[in-house]
Amino acid sequence: MKMISRRDFLKASAVVGATAAMTACGGSSSTSTAASSVASSTAASAAATNGSANIGVCIYQFADNFMTLYRSDLEGYLKDMGYSVTIMDGKNDQNTQTEQINTFLQQGVDVLVINPVQTTSAQTIVDTVSPSGTPIVFINREPEESVLDSYKGKCCYVGADARQSGTYQGELILETETQGDINGDGKITYIMCKGDPENIDAQYRTEYSIKALTDKGKEVECLYEYLDNWDQTTAQQDVANALSQYGDKIEVVFCNNDAMALGALQSIQQANRTVGKDIYLVGVDALVEAVQNVVDGNMTGTVLNDDVGQATKAAEATKLFVDGKDVEKYYWVDYVKVTKDNASQYLKED
Ligand code: BGC
16 A cells, blocks of 8 residues: 655645645656756746746755755655756855856746745845746745845745744654653753744744743743754764763753754764663754654654645745736744644655
8 A cells, every 4th residue: 555655645634825836746756866856957048838837946955854855845746836947056155156156047047936045135135036037936045034025925934833833842742751851850951953933933942942941930941051953973973072071961962953963973872871861852944854854753852844845835826826816915834833642743754
């Protein structure tokens, strides 16, 4: 019997809004690799025919686990809509991405989907694009509202409210047997592995995970906040150092994403610490490897960052622009808490 895929499962459970465009977006079994997801630039320069359109997608960095899932979903949905899609790797460099945007403009793409390298460059991006009138769907890295307002009706943001993911991380800790206070000294002592500091997801997850604890009257002590830029290897090294420096004092390791949580887990295991027994570990994204670790008890929990829901809405917003219909300023997708009890349903890969 064929098992339902993670994408189909999420898609079936996604709460989608009731616009006509929503129904036009079918599921896709596309599982592109980084290389195959980059169409040739000639495809993008080909004129849109038969009601189709050329879509230029700028991803901040292909070497990002979560954005790899996201872009593969997005490519599938846009292609299912009959569009020609070109996806570029910004290589975590804003100048590179800006050049890619200029190239897309020269090619006359119909809509740009942009995951900015630097959220603070979003206004410059809009100023570069707006003279051409090309619509922009910003994804994953939320720009200031004033940026969206400066190109009203021609741009929107599709994302998830990172405050919710942070709150869920805190709740995951409160739901443990000791409510995060393993040594019973009356306070929750933690370290934090943070993503890119100018990214609102990193800021809110850092703030709201702890706020969930203090809102419930818990005393907390932060030993150190590490700037790990969403990166597994950096987090692995920092958590190894933290464990040797602070030892048993560390009761909770909060990670702004699962890539860093997976790095943290490697160091936790190397230090002979046991998640659920003498330390807790939480991430965000629900990458399959992380969910497997939740099932196996090696991670306390994670939070689903719904790549399928967000890619679906991004494709639908793109279609609204192509069809010349009205587009809202924001499209939000909910996070979901992933615990040992519900984790197995998020395990199946495409
Ligand atoms: C994800 C991270 C990812 C980042 C990229 C976040 O929403 O949780 O895993 O690295 O987006 O901007």
